[in-house]
Amino acid sequence: MGPRPVAGPADGIEADYAELLVGDLHASLASPVSESMNFLNEIALRYPDAVSLAAGRPYEGYFDLDDLPRYLSLYRRHLAERLGGDEEGVRRTVLQYGRTKGVIHELVAEHLRLDEGIHADPQDLVVTVGCQEALYLTLRALRRDERDVLLAVAPSYVGVHGAAGLVDMTLVPVRGTADGIDLDDLVARIREIRARGLNPRACYVIPDFANPSGIRMSLETRRRLLRIAAEEDVLLLEDNPYGLFGDPDGPPTLKALDTAARVVYLGSFAKTGLPGARVGYVLAEQRVSDAHGSAGTLADQLAKVKSMLTVNTSPIAQAVIGGKLLAHGCSLREANVREIATYRANLTRMLDGLERRLGDVPGVSWNAPEGGFFLLLTVPFPAGDDLLEHCASTYQVLWTPVHHFYADTRPRNVMRLSFSHLRPEEIETGLDRLARFVRDQQQN
Secondary structure, three states: OOOOOOOOHHHOOOOOOOOOOHHHOOHHHHOHHHHHHHHHHHHHHHOOOOEEOOOOOOOOOOOOOOHHHHHHHHHHHHHHHHOOOOHHHHHHHHHOOOOOOOOOHHHHHHHHHHHHOOOOOHHHEEEEOHHHHHHHHHHHHHOOOOOEEEEEEEOOOHHHHHHHHHOOOEEEEEEOOOOOOOHHHHHHHHHHHHHOOOEEEEEEEOOOOOOOOOOOOOHHHHHHHHHHHHHHOOEEEEEOOOHHHOOOOOOOOHHHHOOOOOEEEEEEOOOOOOHHHOOEEEEOOOEEEEOOEEEEEHHHHHHHHHHOOOOOOOHHHHHHHHHHHHHOOOOHHHHOHHHHHHHHHHHHHHHHHHHHHHOOOOOOEEOOOOOOOEEEEEEEEEEOHHHHHHHHHHHOEEOEEHHHHOOOOOOEEEEEEEOOOOOHHHHHHHHHHHHHHHHHHHHO
């Protein structure tokens, strides 16, 4: 029997082309958050000659395609030793559908021990498709019904707003401070949520060089935050993409201080490994019980969600990251010596450059992070998307309006500046252009 003919105008049948309404699709698609990344990417594409102080990307100067076969070879040898020389098992592990929780979990656990002082059971790790999947899996598991609420410092990473929207989880903002989070406001929000009959499940934080603020929490704030989590019975979702790019003698991660399994630790190799590999992970050791007793850990539950979402994280991508870990004794601090030096030099250049160019302009100020990829610039005018477009077209420099990190469209007098991916001459050119723009706007 041949293929069925498709009816069309030639058959004398008129048919309307299928059309869908945004209002009939998931509500998250109409949210300002859903447009944030697309808008910023489109601006960059429309103005390719503009210097981007907007993109929060790793520095590309050390990328080398020749590293990929080297890393794969290292991981292959490691795997062969682990499997007792079983080459068929090696091929299957790297090229076949793989373990849902991942295949480099033991290497990730060793990296956490060496670099973060976190002692993780490898079985409590789920290797994910970037940290964004780790965040989605965690929120999907924690959100049981409409009463479940997530708290997050405002302003906060765009991706947490997006992930919460995708799982229909209400996000309640907590005031940010110069030390990262207003702990009194956090307690007030938790109690207010409960008074409304809702359930505060977790609070999302980036304690080290947060996106967008660049702020690093003090040790005392971290300890108080852990105490509050225990007293108020909430989890902390700790996202740590930038922690290695600061002083190694800085405060430990929340997870390293956590003695009561209050912290779900979200990690990524996008900044410290290779962004193109798209490999992240979540450490979720929390015990889960059912009517029959123990049902394993939260990591086991996240693996169930992942099996229905991405099935497993590419073993080939994991092998590349595994090889990079092996090449540096599982220490990503060791693997990123050049990058750390570059980011610190770029940060110093940014801060010195802002002082030289804008230090005498009324109403202009900025914070001074000690590491990471970002800082915040306060200006004496609302800095929204329309003004970014004008700046890109007229002054050929890009920055990020901070309203994107509040998940709304109201312009604020703050912009995020990124310095991570730029060469020294690009920073100087970008700041020259930005200073002209700010001075011209200030005079208007």
